[in-house]
Amino acid sequence: xxxxxxxxxxxxxxxxxxxxxxxxxxxxxxxxxxxxxxxxxxxxxxxxxxxxxxxxxxxxxxxxxxxxxxxxxxxxxxxxxxxxxxxxxxxxxxxxxxxxxxxxxxxxxxxxxxxxxxxxxxxxxxxxxxxxxxxx
Numbered sequence: 001x002x003x004x005x006x007x008x009x010x011x012x013x014x015x016x017x018x019x020x021x022x023x024x025x026x027x028x029x030x031x032x033x034x035x036x037x038x039x040x041x042x043x044x045x046x047x048x049x050x051x052x053x054x055x056x057x058x059x060x061x062x063x064x065x066x067x068x069x070x071x072x073x074x075x076x077x078x079x080x081x082x083x084x085x086x087x088x089x090x091x092x093x094x095x096x097x098x099x100x101x102x103x104x105x106x107x108x109x110x111x112x113x114x115x116x117x118x119x120x121x122x123x124x125x126x127x128x129x130x131x132x133x134x135x136x
Contacts, residue, residue, distance in 0.1 A: 027077025
């Protein structure tokens, strides 16, 4: 593995971890941390694929979103009661992303696409499983 391969895999892993925190959080600090980590991971995967402008845009947008989420303070709220289904879904999506990235997609931009799939899947799960709108 080259350095760029390691950067891409690390970025995809960091993106998944950030999206998992985003999926499993119910308070502002947890949401901000998850958003920042997911954006940073996706930006690293894009950077490793040679997409510098897109990486900067994703990192800047994620950083701005995380900063706006932190404006009013609040708690962490990571792993609240009833979050077990979301935790299992995050682990299933990790397994699916590793399988897809390791066997089905082999071109240089694959880690960025795998990270985007994992982050998108967890983001959709976050939207569909929250009981209330956390921005209030």
